[in-house]
Amino acid sequence: MLLASIILHAVQPIRNERSTASIYHLLQGKRSAQTLQDAHMYGLTNLFGIYPKLSRELFDQLAQDLLENKIQVTETPIPYFDGMAYQSQTDTFLYRLLLLLQMLSNQANGEKHYIPVTDQAQVQYWVKQLYRQKQLQLGHWRSCLYEELYGLLEKLPEMQAGLFVDRISGYQHIGLTAAQLAVKYNLQVVDVPLYQTSTIHYFLDQVRANKSLFPYLGTLVEQPKQQSHTITSTAHKTRMMLERGLTLDQIAAARGLTENTIKDHIVEMTWLEGRRLASRFIGEADAAVIMDCAEKTGTNKLKQIHATLNGKYDYFQIRMALALRNEQEVET
Incomplete structure (x- = not known):
């Protein structure tokens, strides 16, 4: 499983x-x-x-x-996953692709009446807009999408590629449900969405890395959100106030939050965006001491690191140092 x-x-x-x-x-x-x-x-x-x-x-x-x-x-x-990079794009890309393939198949056979594979209004609107813009080039789109998908799918394990293909609906053909796919491929039903998510993450990764090779699939990719949106919205508000020069207690009072919550936001920013704000709260030498302690003790437990260092650093400083250690590991 x-x-x-x-x-x-x-x-x-x-x-x-x-x-x-x-x-x-x-x-x-x-x-x-x-x-x-x-x-x-x-x-x-x-x-x-x-x-x-x-x-x-x-x-x-x-x-x-x-x-x-x-x-x-x-x-x-x-299988391959990159959830942090593609979580927000997975469903949009998947259903744009499934609905587009369904539309192209039915259009090629002169069928105008069929039940769309998704009822997501935004996805339906996107495919309709593409149809209006490219209706004179749909035959070309059909063949190019086929070539791009074939090239990607042939590099996947046979079972994973089959799961994706059998999900596709087209002219007088309805794709298999998760339960039907599980039976056909001898899987647990709960595993089917995982394999399909892996396939989409693989598609997105290949399209991002080789844009010139996948121009048609690339059209389906939703534009990534700005970096500020990778952190939670409440942490983003805290960052804006920090950038205006407010102190932790001033931000906490202005937002009606505890100072510990504001510290949570700062640690979150450090995990996701590096040392942009870290130097205001912990020096490089102190961070290095904490990182070294975590390495030698083989733990990320704040309480254990705090005790090993005889209480020299508070929990906020330890959390900041661990976040900065993550950045160093990524850089190396």
Whole structure:
């Protein structure tokens, strides 16, 4: 079971330091300061938001069964994911592509009446606009999209490529449901969305890296949001006030929040955007001492690092240093 393998993979770096609930929030893509920090601190950014519709009940039951060894998991290779990069684009790209393929297939056969594969109004509007703009070039679009998709799919494992192809609807043809795909490919139903998300992340990664090779698929990619939107909206408000020169207590008072919450925002910014604000709160020498302690003790536990350093640094400084350590690891 792929989901079980992913949970076990995520448990390894965080065991004894965070609860299993943190893994659930990670897979679901909860955009809280804590979950974003966990993703970076434990090297799990690729899994962030890869299963937004995962139910808590299913996750808790599966996690409990794994903990009690009630289920034996054959180690399953985890396919490509880049959730932190593509979480916000996955669904839009997928449904634009599925609806566009459905439209092109029906248009080629003169069929104007069919039930669209998605009822998302924004996706339907996007495909309609493309149809109006390119209606004299649809035959060319059809062949070029086929070539681009074929080139990508032939590099995927056969089962994963088949899952995607069998999902596609077209002229007088309805794509298979998750349950039908699970039966056909001998999978657990809960694993089907994971493989499909992996496929879309692979598409997006290849399109981004090779824009000239995939101009038609590239058209379907939603423009990435500005960098300021990678942090939570509440942290963004805090950053704007910091940039105006306000102190932590002034920001907390103005926003009606605790100073600890404002510190959470600053740590979040540091995890996601590097040392832009860090020097205002911790010097490089002090950060290096904390990083070295975390390395030698082999833990990210704030309490343990705090005790090992005899209380010389407060928890905020330790969290900032751990966030800066993440930046150094990325740079190397």
